[in-house]
Amino acid sequence: MKFSEFNFHRDIAKGVKIAGFKEPSPIQKMAIPIIEEGKDLVGQAHTGTGKTAAFGLPMMDKLARGEIERALVITPTRELATQVSDELYHLGRFAGIRTLTVYGGVGYGRQIALIHKGVQIVVATPGRLKDLYRKGKIDVFNPEIVVLDEADEMLDMGFLEEIKEIFEYIPQNRQTLLFSATMPEPIKELANHILYNPEFISVIGEEDTTNNVIDQRYYVINENQRDEAIVKLLETEDTNKCIIFCRMKREVDRLTEHLQALGFNTAGLHGDLEQQDREVIIKAYRRGETKVMVATDVAARGIDVKDVTHVFNYHIPFDPQSYVHRIGRTGRAGKSGQAITLVTTEEFRELQRIQKEVGAQMRLATIRGGEGLDAANLEYLADQIRALPVHKDAQKVIDYMGDMDKMLMLEKLVSVLLDQEEQTTGSQIGFDQKRVDEMLESFESEQKVTRNNNRRKKRR
DNA sequence: AAAAAAT
Numbered sequence: 001m002k003f004s005e006f007n008f009h010r011d012i013a014k015g016v017k018i019a020g021f022k023e024p025s026p027i028q029k030m031a032i033p034i035i036e037e038g039k040d041l042v043g044q045a046h047t048g049t050g051k052t053a054a055f056g057l058p059m060m061d062k063l064a065r066g067e068i069e070r071a072l073v074i075t076p077t078r079e080l081a082t083q084v085s086d087e088l089y090h091l092g093r094f095a096g097i098r099t100l101t102v103y104g105g106v107g108y109g110r111q112i113a114l115i116h117k118g119v120q121i122v123v124a125t126p127g128r129l130k131d132l133y134r135k136g137k138i139d140v141f142n143p144e145i146v147v148l149d150e151a152d153e154m155l156d157m158g159f160l161e162e163i164k165e166i167f168e169y170i171p172q173n174r175q176t177l178l179f180s181a182t183m184p185e186p187i188k189e190l191a192n193h194i195l196y197n198p199e200f201i202s203v204i205g206e207e208d209t210t211n212n213v214i215d216q217r218y219y220v221i222n223e224n225q226r227d228e229a230i231v232k233l234l235e236t237e238d239t240n241k242c243i244i245f246c247r248m249k250r251e252v253d254r255l256t257e258h259l260q261a262l263g264f265n266t267a268g269l270h271g272d273l274e275q276q277d278r279e280v281i282i283k284a285y286r287r288g289e290t291k292v293m294v295a296t297d298v299a300a301r302g303i304d305v306k307d308v309t310h311v312f313n314y315h316i317p318f319d320p321q322s323y324v325h326r327i328g329r330t331g332r333a334g335k336s337g338q339a340i341t342l343v344t345t346e347e348f349r350e351l352q353r354i355q356k357e358v359g360a361q362m363r364l365a366t367i368r369g370g371e372g373l374d375a376a377n378l379e380y381l382a383d384q385i386r387a388l389p390v391h392k393d394a395q396k397v398i399d400y401m402g403d404m405d406k407m408l409m410l411e412k413l414v415s416v417l418l419d420q421e422e423q424t425t426g427s428q429i430g431f432d433q434k435r436v437d438e439m440l441e442s443f444e445s446e447q448k449v450t451r452n453n454n455r456r457k458k459r460r
Numbered sequence: 461a462a463a464a465a466a467t
Contacts, residue, residue: 077464104466127466157464247462271464297463318462 006032009064011095012057019091025050030201032058035177040195043179044202046328047150047304052087055147055177060088062145063120064095072143072170073123074163076153078103078275079282079303084149085123097121104128105275112137126154126162133169142171148194151180151187153301156321160186167194214331217365218341218351226314227258229342233312234264234292237338241285242310244294245326247318255314256294269295300325304332313341316350320357327360 003016003024024032027049034041035058045051055073062068073088075081085101092099100114102124115122115138122129122141132138146167148154154163176195180187191198221229230244246252249270256268267281267290278298284290286305293299294314300322308330317323323341330337341362343351355362 125465127464129466131466159465162465249463301464322463 001029006036006057006061008057008061009095012061012064012092014094015060015091016053016057018094021053025054025203027051027201027203028054028057030203031055031177034199034201035059035175036061038175040175040198041177042183042191042195042198042200043177044181044183044200045179046181049203051149051179052084053091055149055179056084056088056091059121059145059147060092060095060097063092063097068144069120070141070143071121071145071147072141073121073147073149074126074129074154074166075123075149076125076157076159077298077301078105078125079278079298080150080301081123081125082279083304085121088121088123092121099123102128102132103275104131108132108137115141126159126166130162130166133166143174145175145177146170148176148178148180150301151178151190152182152184153325155184155186155190156319160190163190164193213335214327214337214339216327216339216341216360216362218343218362219365220348221342221344223344223346226342227255230255230312230314231259231262233340234259237310237340239291240307240309241288241291241305242293242312243299243308243326243329244292244312244314245300245317246294246296247315249296251314252294252296259292259294264292265290266292266294269293269299271296271298297322297326299329303329305329306332307335308332308337310338310340313339316341316343316347316354320354323354323360324358 001024003021004013006024008016027043027045031041031043031054035055043051043054045054059068059071063071073081073084075084081101081103085099088097089099098119099121100111100119100123102111102115102122104125104127111128112132115132122143148163154160176198178187178191178195178198219229219233234242244255246255249272252268252270256266259266267285269278269281273281281290281293282303282305285293288307297317300317311327311330313323313326317326327337327339330339339362341351351362354360
């Protein structure tokens with residue numbers, strides 16, 4: 001199937017052609033005819049499926065034909081609003097579609113003036129939009145199509161009340177489209193409330209980014225080894241662009257400075273920065289002028305940057321859902337990606353919760369050349385081994401190895417065991433004695449180095 | 461408790 005079969009207005013078709021679009025994606029094939037028909041729609045889809053064009057093209061087609069005069073798109077974050085707005089501008093520029101982005105952190109005057117001047121598409125975040133409607137500043141903006149983008153994210157971020165209020169200001173006589181990656185109960189309820197007799201489409205599963213293309217690893221470290229581990233990983237991994245996620249803004253600032261001091265091409269991003277600065281930083285990152293972005297969860301959702309090879313979780317996120325969104329910044333557009341999480345033994349339960357709750361497939365790994373960094377806690381590793389079906393044999397090995405210096409050895413054993421456990425489903429696992437002997441041998445040679453390193457650290 | 465989003 002080709003885009004020409006949709007019979008878009010010639011100026012819209014030109015935008016599609018210049019953008020280099022050839023074959024419509026699954027969601028575009030399904031959504032475009034429904035939207036053209038004027039029906040309400042619930043679309044279940046992740047970012048990166050071609051969602052923006054799926055609603056943007058039929059919407060702008062109707063604008064170009066003069067069938068409608070105004071459309072509204074609501075997105076959860078400012079960055080996403082900018083991104084959607086840019087894409088719509090590029091697709092619709094030959095039809096002269098006037099698009100405006102509306103969000104907080106910038107002046108009111110320009111936004112209000114442009115709306116009164118007659119923009120056709122407003123892409124907005126909930127807070128400022130609600131503010132403008134409530135103050136009666138944009139009574140004139142009565143959209144005939146309304147798109148709720150990433151509705152579940154808005155729910156997660158607590159915008160549901162804002163959304164409901166916004167819909168009180170919008171005429172009932174409209175076409176409403178709701179997109180969401182997941183369909184929790186409150187979203188279904190919202191859909192019932194604001195949509196009329198909608199069609200449902202879903203493209204979940206066709207591009208399951210959580211498990212297929214993203215290789216997910218975790219490293220066990222001590223709390224004070226996070227910086228050291230990140231630096232080592234940046235040095236040893238084959239990275240192009242990468243994102244390091246922290247939990248707190250001041251952590252972002254500190255780590256950014258630290259990495260910059262070490263000569264990494266790094267920028268920090270969080271919500272306390274001026275909106276203008278945020279955009280400059282993202283643009284530079286998009287262009288590849290900065291390679292390492294250190295960020296809070298402000299960058300976890302929706303942002304679509306090409307060629308992000310690695311996502312690092314400096315800390316595991318507070319919210320398990322956030323893990324999925326974070327790692328979804330890599331492995332986009334059919335490319336593979338690496339998701340690496342640093343975790344202390346204290347956080348291990350939380351990591352398991354994430355694995356369970358979102359079905360993430362992570363494996364334990366070791367940092368190349370990072371002796372003394374990985375699996376620095378013997379107790380944790382011993383527990384891991386004890387939890388395995390081979391428990392009895394494992395205990396023998398632990399006893400045999402005895403002291404703390406052998407943690408590297410243990411860690412390797414755990415890796416092997418976990419691998420084995422994966423491969424042999426259901427059956428009892430025994431130690432591969434030959435493999436153990438091999439590892440013991442190689443360990444003997446590494447032991448001295450490790451011991452010396454540990455001693456040096458203790459003295460400090 | 462964090463961060464996001466209105467100020």
